[in-house]
Amino acid sequence: MTAPVTSGGVISERPLVLDADGTFLRTDMLLECAWAGLGTKPGETLRAFRHWRDRARLKSELAQVAPLRVDLLPVDPEVKALADEALAQGRSVALASASDLSLVGPLAEHHGFDRAFGSDGRVNLKGAEKARALVAAYGEGGFDYAGNEAADMAIWERGADAVVVGDRASAARLRSAGRRVTELAGGWAWADLARAMRPHQWVKNILLVLPVIAAHDFALPTLLLVLIGMIAFSAAASCIYLVNDLLDLEADRLHPKKCHRPFASGAVPIRAGMAATLVLGVVALGIGAALGPAFLAVVALYMALSLAYSLKLKRMRWIDIATLASLYTIRVVAGAAASGVDASFFMLVFIFPVFITLGCVKRLTELTLATSDDRLPGRGYGRPDREDLLNVSILGMVGALMIFFGYSFSEQGRALYPDRWILWVALVPIAWWLFRMVRLGWYGKQDYDPIVFALKDKRGVGLLLITLSLMFYAAGLWQEWFALWF
Structure with a gap:
């Protein structure tokens, strides 16, 4: 048997002990359990937090409320390679974590490690413990240890060689004490956190401009207020996207594309996501308050409904689509609240079935791209539901067109659009666009978000x-603008 080589080319046959959270894993199992529990059993999860001062018991209860699929947890590839090399060379490899033993044990077994140490509901196995x-297991200086934070210093000081992941200060301190140190990069990138915020989704907030367009009010102060409102909604949307990703970690890891999201893949730690969520929420509500109570109420409603969607509603057939349509419609109402422009009742009645259609298109796309007939992870639909979704999307399309046609006969429609027949002509490109969206969704040729796809689709x-x-022509705006220009 060939003995392994550690830092500095020194031969060692000592056991290699790996910390789990933040070292072997690119995540934290306590926080994983907490967010998984909030997504599936929020009541039991919140009750478990009555033991927040007794960390060992808290971890035990959360592990019972929301047991994790350890085979899906993201692993640091460098630490995994180090462990695999040690195993191949005949060394004993163990996991030692402050997480509950009911999770650490299966994780160690899944990766072929020899032994597991973890908290047991009474003792929180961290630091000195x-x-x-x-x-007690290996003797003083009888093991090499891999960790990632200052709390691991108590273990490094009583072990032999040290592997330090992403903690330069601890690595420097150990070297100054004469210890051999293998330093691995670890860490995360701000760019990945920005990606988790999904800035490309901010384009959906263009919907806030619709009331201004409908009212033909293009004054600069009005547009500036709408722009500020769009910033608030962008912060609110990113806040909820982060929450949604944290609640959906397991479902995302089972998804062919979503498994690459920053939290699901472990590229960004859960703690960073929680901090960013708090900051974004404060920004959204702060701007909302500055724009007035009406806009603040709309932002708060949007965030509350989005949170309810993430926690429960997205798993409920048809209710999820109605909720998606409502969230899109709320953006339009927000545009009216930010600018002070009255939102037309007919406009709201028209756009809601449009968004019902687009909600169905979103689910159609997901089901078409699914690899099996099973229900989508975290959703209430399977591929056999495609025809029902298609029928509802067509009903939404027909309903929207009929409402638009009826609007042309309303008092407001006659006042704003003297040439009503041109409005009837506009029904043709509207119908074509809606039919195109449904068709592309049916054949799986869209992005997972139809609004984002629509704003990138040139046709x-x-x-x-x-x-x-x-x-604009039916309203006489082109004639008015050309008269001003020429």
């Missing part, structure tokens, strides 16, 4: 611009 357990954008041009 972990050091005592390892010395679709062309149809929407044709529609707007026809509506």
Whole structure:
């Protein structure tokens, strides 16, 4: 048997002990359990937090409320390679974690490690307690240890060689004490956190401009207020996206594309996501308060409904689509609240079935791209539901077109659009656009978010611009603008 080589080329046959959270794993199992529990059993999870001062018991109860699939937890590839090399060379490899033993044991077994140490509901195996357990098992200086934070210093001081993941200060301190240190990068990138916030989704907040367009109010102060409102909604949306990703970790890891999201893949730690969520929420509500109580109420409603969607509603058939349509519609109401422009009742009645159609398109796309007939992870639909979704999307499309046609006969429609027949012509590109969206969703040729796809789809954008041009012409705006210019 060949003995392994550790830092500095020194030969060692000592056991290699790995910390789990933040070292072997690119996540934290306590926080994983907490968020998984909030997503599935929020009441039991919140009750478990009555033991927040007794960390060992808290970890035990959360592990019972929301047991994790340890085979899905993201692993640090460098630490995993180090462990695999040690195993191949005949060394004993163990996991020693402050997480509950009911999780650490299966994790160690899944990766072929020899032994597991963890908290047991009474003792929180962290810092000095972990050091005592390892010395009792292997003797003073009888093991090499891999950790990632200052709390691991108590273990490094009683072990032999040290592997330090992403903690330069601890690595420097150990070297100054004469210890051999292998330093691994670890850490995370701000760019990955920004990606988790999904800034590309902010384009959906263009919906806040619709009331201004419908009212033909293009004054600069009005547009500036809408722009500020869009910033608030962007912060609110990113806040909820982060919460949604934290609640959906297991479902995302089972998804062919979502498994690469920053939290699901472990590229960004859960703690960083929680801090960013708090900051974004404060920004959204702060701007909302500055724009007035009406806009603040709309932002708060949007965030509350989005949170309810993340926690429960997205798993309920049809209710999830109605909720998605409501969230899109709330953006339009927010545009009216920010600018002070009255939101037309007909406009709201028209756009809601449009968004029902787009909600169905979102689910159609997901089901078409699914690899089996099973229900989508975290959703209430399977591939056999595609025809029902198609039927509802067509009903939404037909309903929206009928409402638009009826609007042309309303008092407001006659006042704003003298040439009503041009509004009827505008029905053609609207119908074409909606049919195109449904068709592309049916064949799985869309992005997972139809609004984002629509704003990037050149043909679709062309149809929407044709529609707007026809509506402006029917309102006499083109004639008015050309008269001003020429």
